[in-house]
Amino acid sequence: MSEIWPSYVINLADNTVRMDNARRQLDAQGLPFHRIDGVNGWRLGPSEIARVYDAQANRARARHDLVPAEIGCYLSHIAAWRAIAEGEARGGFIFEDDFDADDSLAPVLRALTEDDGRDWDMVKLFTFDPDARVVAGRDLTPAIRLVVPFRVPTCLIGYGLTRDAARRLVGRAVPFFRPVDEDQKYFWETGLRVALTLPTPIRVGDQQAATGTIGTARRDAATGGPGRLWRGLRTQVAYQAALRWHRFRGAR
Secondary structure (H helix, E strand, C coil): CCCCCCEEEEECCCCHHHHHHHHHHHHHCCCCEEEEECCCHHHCCHHHHHHHECHHHHHHHCCCCCCHHHHHHHHHHHHHHHHHHCCCCCEEEEEECCEEECCCHHHHHHHHHHHCCCCCCEEECCCCCCCCCEEEEEEEECCEEEEEECCCCCCCCEEEEEHHHHHHHHHHCCCECCCHHHHCCCHHHHCCCEEEEECCCEEECCCCCCCCCHHHHHHHHCCCHHHHHHHHHHHHHHHHHHHHHHHHHHHC
């Protein structure tokens, strides 16, 4: 029996309660992990932000300006991708530290490890819409389906990634202009085959954080009135059109 791919937990140093919760859950299922020291975007200077964040592309192609917390979150995921890309295993699993897991997590991770990315590059372990439309699927285990979602789920609270896919993401990541979770919806840009496990072995856990949350920071920064609404609508329409085009091409 092969060893389960390593797990990585993204955690900001100040969020000790979240780290304790993540540790407890992974330890209970016998899943060793490595902590990824998260990047606090509020502590980045203007030159550091300018080096990684393409503000011009953001204004032209994204729904909203990125707040520093989102920039730090993207950099944190890049660090996790790099750990997988430089590791000895053929893949790995990445968790944000606010996940809750059920007893199926370890069996799912083992099944994905043994599946070895034969028809996927990234596997999401969570979705807000478990009844969403899918374009293909197969049994991963007698109890778990591995499906290709028509629309890639946004949340990156937990996912698996092959080493080759991690290398690809690291190579294209900087500069970025969307939030990291939204970027993965554009699978035709990343070139990744994205799948989803159903039912999902994790869910969103306690959102309390000593450093605050991205959602709160985004709401606090919201400005722009009708212009912001138009920007969001324009981006959504463009995404939906591109999504349908690429799914149609894939079905041919």
